[in-house]
Amino acid sequence: MNNRGEAIVLGAGVVGITTAWALVESGWRVRLLDGRGVAQGTSLRNGGQLSYRYVAPLADAGVPMKALRWLFQQDGPLRWRPQFDTGQWQWLGRFIARCNGRDNTLSAQRLARLGQHSRECLQRLMDEHAVQDFGWEQAGKLVVHRSADALRRAAATRDASQREWSAQRCLDEEPALQGLQGRLVGGIYSNDEAVADCHAFCTSLLSRLEAHPHFQGLVLDSVMKLERQGSRVRVHGKAAHHEADATVLATGIASVHLAAPLGLKLPLYPLKGYSLDAPIGPAHTAPRASITDFERKVLYARIGGRLRVAAMVDLVGHDEHIDQRRLASLLRVARADMPQAGDYEQAQPWAGLRPATPSGEPIVGHSGVPGLWLNVGHGALGFTFASATADVLARQMAGQPMPPALDGVSFELKGR
């Protein structure tokens, strides 16, 4: 095995842990560092979708007008609290500039290739490295529509393996959708989409890491500051200083503040989302496949024997607290869509911050600061893309070519 030197990966969310794995496999001796432990940030209770087909970025033609309508809907998917924060306004400006068909198509094509590579990398982790017991299930995905126009557009772009189902077929296949009877017009079903528990994936991969001869351990420490030290970066932790030949920043949305003193302006903004985890009892009718309510932008999936409901995009700054009005709104929508799918009285709420770029594309590569590499900005699809971006970064750090699936594609910070 190669010996490339020592690396520190900052952040033990799904992006940091997959990066640490790809690096030990490529020959680096790796320390993983996190202030809170494994997957305690946005990777804790996300929607669990390994959604390789549905990767098109949020920014698209018509989205600003749709967003205006959503802002005025009582249980709408979007909230915006304007703030005295140049980061928020700059991000919004760049996001709106990308709301056109051309940019959306280009990003969607690149992300589809990243997704395809990620599917293969995750499969390898499961098959060759026994990363298991994280609730992975290829249960299929049904995207249900309430508008005939939206369904027509979705049907026009489906591929040969996807099926268009009538409203009745959706209800027959997924009786959990009874709450939507009379409001559904149909759906698109894909049989090869998967779901899994992101937190369980991270703990499973950490146990494989801990058995790896190149892994030097998970260090519990909070990074207070990063500082240039010649060809390296010095990590000032709350408990100690850390230094290595290479440092990888994978601290999700916190990366913005950590990178700023080094002169790096990461184009990331926190898109806050919510999830509910409801027990499924014998009397409940939970969905078999994972289900997306396209108009309401709500995801439903069975994860580890519980019903996971995930939704909402709130632009309210770096604020992780659970807003009781948004929680009540999510519960109302879930009860109306799928009244019998789980025990909503016992549902555990959660909120997390998606570290989003305006383009929806992650940032992977050298930062421009000697010794510092980036793997950030996975937005709404970090679980889906993490296995691929880890592989991409490890190849870059080893000076190796991109995998054939990503030939000619770059996700580097340069030029953004």
Ligand SMILES: Cc1cc2nc3c(=O)[nH]c(=O)nc-3n(C[C@H](O)[C@H](O)[C@H](O)COP(=O)(O)OP(=O)(O)OC[C@H]3O[C@@H](n4cnc5c(N)ncnc54)[C@H](O)[C@@H]3O)c2cc1C
């Ligand atoms: C409601 C919701 C639903 C979602 N659903 C899906 C989905 O279905 N499928 C999908 O693919 N993606 C989904 N996502 C997105 C996905 O969860 C994120 O893209 C992903 O978790 C980001 O991972 P990360 O490792 O970059 O960040 P995080 O998971 O936030 O990890 C960052 C880590 O850095 C650590 N850290 C931060 N600051 C410091 C510091 N100063 N010192 C030390 N450590 C630090 C944190 O403790 C944390 O562990 C969803 C997100 C939300 C909010």
